[in-house]
Amino acid sequence: MENISDKILKIRSEYGDKALVKEDLNPDPIKQFESWLENAIEIEASEPNAMAISTVDSQNNPRSRYVLFKNIVNDSLVFHSHYESAKAKEIENNPNVSGLFFWPEIYRQIRFEGVVSKASREVSDEYFKSRPRGGQISAWASDQSEEIEDREILEQKIKELEKEFEGKEIPRPKFWGGYLIDIHYWEFWQGRKNRTHDRFSYSKVDTEWKTVRLSP
């Protein structure tokens, strides 16, 4: 049987050859991000708003997971999660995060680094209200990141909550809400032929963004 490294040797995708030049970049990286995300949505990229977020725990052990980007508030990227989850504790201990978007269909990656804070009650409530009831109940039911003996326990809890909230509006749990990522470093990567990609970074210098081309 062919081993995994032989299989991988046969994978040799080329990453298109769409040029990315400095003149095409918006001087505001949030606008540039929006424009790339819009492109990804237009071409129906898979899970276009999925972003990987990396935190560090109290032992400086780096930890990554995907979350869904949901909004831009005060020029910060918003995602929603459990406020007592592992990631929440890590953010409390060290609010510095890095993150990624990857849209393989258009050979684009965005990297960012920033500082996380909790979103306002209004931002969290507004999004929670927009969630389907199933997602609202699931937020109540899950002690995110805690060990759980059996899936049955979770399903039982969901049944009880469905009864409890029957015919009622489901309030947002206090332990669940939004986070804002205030980004001070962005990197936009456009895959190109022969691994000779285009890559630009934006760094915040005082209040201005400095954009430079990086070697791929």
Ligand SMILES: Cc1cc2nc3c(=O)[nH]c(=O)nc-3n(C[C@H](O)[C@H](O)[C@H](O)COP(=O)(O)O)c2cc1C
């Ligand atoms: C595509 C995708 C999107 C996800 N979106 C979210 C999200 O928006 N919020 C969230 O708390 N977890 C989300 N998750 C689950 C997280 O990756 C993770 O398992 C969970 O938040 C627990 O992480 P933690 O133990 O590091 O806190 C998503 C997972 C995937 C694969």
